[in-house]
Amino acid sequence: MAEIINLNKARKARAKADAAAQAATNRAKHGRTKADKLREKAEADRTAKQLDDAKREP
Numbered sequence: 001m002a003e004i005i006n007l008n009k010a011r012k013a014r015a016k017a018d019a020a021a022q023a024a025t026n027r028a029k030h031g032r033t034k035a036d037k038l039r040e041k042a043e044a045d046r047t048a049k050q051l052d053d054a055k056r057e058p
Contacts, residue, residue, distance in 0.1 A: 032040075
């Protein structure tokens, strides 16, 4: 026989877990220092420039 669960509690628990995951994502995305953001942007620009420099023109 299957275990009886309260669907309302299960729904709320799943919503709480989803909210916690979203909060963790937002902390990682927005909780960085200015230096971290600048370093990441510089690295992305450097990578993009390397790819553009390696392109062959027809």
